[in-house]
Amino acid sequence: MSSTTPGPRRAGELTRKGQQTRRRIVAAAADLILTQGVAGTTLDDVRAAAGVSSSQIYHYFADKEALVRAVIDYRTQTMVGETHEPVLAAIEGIDGLRAWRDMIVSVQRETDCAGGCPLGSLGSELAELDHVARCDVAAGMARWEAAISACLTGMRDRGQLIAAADPGQLATAILAALQGGLALAQIERNVRPLAAALDVMISLVASLAPPARPDPNS
Amino acid sequence: MSSTTPGPRRAGELTRKGQQTRRRIVAAAADLILTQGVAGTTLDDVRAAAGVSSSQIYHYFADKEALVRAVIDYRTQTMVGETHEPVLAAIEGIDGLRAWRDMIVSVQRETDCAGGCPLGSLGSELAELDHVARCDVAAGMARWEAAISACLTGMRDRGQLIAAADPGQLATAILAALQGGLALAQIERNVRPLAAALDVMISLVASLAPPARPDPNS
Numbered sequence: 001m002s003s004t005t006p007g008p009r010r011a012g013e014l015t016r017k018g019q020q021t022r023r024r025i026v027a028a029a030a031d032l033i034l035t036q037g038v039a040g041t042t043l044d045d046v047r048a049a050a051g052v053s054s055s056q057i058y059h060y061f062a063d064k065e066a067l068v069r070a071v072i073d074y075r076t077q078t079m080v081g082e083t084h085e086p087v088l089a090a091i092e093g094i095d096g097l098r099a100w101r102d103m104i105v106s107v108q109r110e111t112d113c114a115g116g117c118p119l120g121s122l123g124s125e126l127a128e129l130d131h132v133a134r135c136d137v138a139a140g141m142a143r144w145e146a147a148i149s150a151c152l153t154g155m156r157d158r159g160q161l162i163a164a165a166d167p168g169q170l171a172t173a174i175l176a177a178l179q180g181g182l183a184l185a186q187i188e189r190n191v192r193p194l195a196a197a198l199d200v201m202i203s204l205v206a207s208l209a210p211p212a213r214p215d216p217n218s
Numbered sequence: 219m220s221s222t223t224p225g226p227r228r229a230g231e232l233t234r235k236g237q238q239t240r241r242r243i244v245a246a247a248a249d250l251i252l253t254q255g256v257a258g259t260t261l262d263d264v265r266a267a268a269g270v271s272s273s274q275i276y277h278y279f280a281d282k283e284a285l286v287r288a289v290i291d292y293r294t295q296t297m298v299g300e301t302h303e304p305v306l307a308a309i310e311g312i313d314g315l316r317a318w319r320d321m322i323v324s325v326q327r328e329t330d331c332a333g334g335c336p337l338g339s340l341g342s343e344l345a346e347l348d349h350v351a352r353c354d355v356a357a358g359m360a361r362w363e364a365a366i367s368a369c370l371t372g373m374r375d376r377g378q379l380i381a382a383a384d385p386g387q388l389a390t391a392i393l394a395a396l397q398g399g400l401a402l403a404q405i406e407r408n409v410r411p412l413a414a415a416l417d418v419m420i421s422l423v424a425s426l427a428p429p430a431r432p433d434p435n436s
Contacts, residue, residue, distance in 0.1 A: 128253045129258065196387050
């Protein structure tokens with residue numbers, strides 16, 4: 001496509017006002033999809049919720065698929081990039097991991113477990129229907145898993161976990177427990193399964209602490 | 219509704235041939251929904267796949283919602299009732315749990331991780347849209363969790379797990395890891411996250427074995 005071809009604009013080419021409008025459309029679509037699903041959300045629903053015209057939506061997105069991919073990118077960026085990555089990067093030990101667990105459970109309690117994981121739910125709905133969307137969700141999950149793994153690697157490197165601990169495998173299992181816990185909590189409308197799953201995983205990490213060395217002052 | 223009111227028949231009132239037709243419709247709907255989702259599956263798709271007429275479908279199901287609920291019941295019955303419950307009930311120790319893990323991973327490998335968990339995917343798609351369907355999926359998950367819990371309780375009662383082990387909490391965490399592992403495997407089209415999540419959970423159960431007693435013959 002030459003630079004003079006008319007058509008949907010990429011985010012990087014937009015003015016500041018254009019970026020704000022585009023983001024308002026994506027955020028409105030993300031909210032609607034969380035409660036109605038992708039299949040149950042029309043571009044007309046998004047137009048009404050974002051307070052824009054149809055031509056404005058088509059100015060930014062070629063079709064619904066393009067908007068849905070922008071929603072996946074938005075969920076990855078806001079949830080993984082702006083929330084979990086910085087929180088996990090700041091964790092200094094097992095207490096930090098427990099605070100991360102508390103943050104996740106609190107968010108679900110406040111929203112009555114509605115919607116499940118905003119990124120995981122998109123993956124579940126689109127995995128068999130849209131190859132590109134599936135790969136985009138997989139990339140978001142890989143980023144999330146890498147952030148958990150980096151947190152655990154840091155704990156191991158600081159001597160808070162035994163050398164035999166496998167941060168990569170533990171991170172995969174913790175992300176799976178988190179995803180499954182969110183899904184079960186959504187189905188049950190109760191944080192119970194999410195809290196139990198994360199508590200078991202954190203107990204497991206705590207059990208991988210090296211034996212306490214005898215206090216030389218005692 | 220009086221017994222003379224015409225309308226969809228309940229499964230218990232059907233002749234043997236009627237039960238077979240009903241089951242063929244439900245199985246066809248279950249297969250279609252696994253790959254196309256509930257929203258992407260029409261009664262006409264089901265009619266064509268099951269090789270029945272529209273009037274036959276409406277003879278058994280008042281509407282699509284009723285058919286979807288029958289699919290949830292079918293998934294719970296075939297997957298939990300006829301597969302996981304008997305396998306879990308026959309487990310005698312940690313090796314049986316490892317064989318259960320291998321069975322789950324093999325099934326996903328054979329199907330290239332398509333569809334994720336047939337019951338969990340229904341829960342994810344319907345949780346915000348159909349209250350009755352959500353409760354039905356929750357009941358299926360509760361049955362699954364109870365089967366895992368009973369297996370671990372048996373291991374504890376036989377002295378294969380320490381008395382402090384909590385079969386209920388462990389079962390919740392294992393089901394969450396299984397659900398999340400299936401969802402991540404579907405998104406990644408690779409059994410890696412499922413295998414890692416179950417391996418970590420089974421290592422955890424293995425770590426709860428009581429310390430070996432010294433051999434009196436040595």
